[in-house]
Amino acid sequence: DADVTQTPRNRITKTGKRIMLECSQTKGHDRMYWYRQDPGLGLRLIYYSFDVKDINKGEISDGYSVSRQAQAKFSLSLESAIPNQTALYFCATSRTENTEAFFGQGTRLTVV
């Protein structure tokens, strides 16, 4: 089984709909992250969390919210999806800031 699992893997949704992307990890790490990746723009940080009671905005948090339900679970929500949120979304986890991050397989989201 994968260490970091994202669901769904692919999703097409309509403008204005609410959608949740889920992430769970079996690494036992406290730190979890959500990134989006767009062609030519690289990976950009949306939100991150260092434990269950900790939520922090990244560089592009507008239009997104997150929930850290447990150490192993970190979900990303788009309250009202818009087409420019079409992207590849990655969840990641790391033990500390100086150790490697483990990424999920990604969720390809298309907003039409």
Place this chain on the structure above:
Amino acid sequence: GQNIDQPTEMTATEGAIVQINCTYQTSGFNGLFWYQQHAGEAPTFLSYNVLDGLEEKGRFSSFLSRSKGYSYLLLKELQMKDSASYLCAVNDGNNRLAFGKGNQVVVIP
């Protein structure tokens, strides 16, 4: 803001050596990572540098100069499976990783 700069694409021949550069300007620095990402897949960790110098790991080596805000990843004995995007990421000292846009390496026979 953070600025991580990488060239966008390069082509190299199987068996050759390729060097991928990364320059950075960040508000702080607490280590630099290199990741490999095949198209449509998750990034996977290659190397980590926090002190100046060269770190060698099999066919891959990574170099860091903190005074110059510069790192490179060296890929030796290129194989077809090395065709991928290589991402440079800097820990900005505020517990966040800032990624560059990635360098696409295409390996040809």
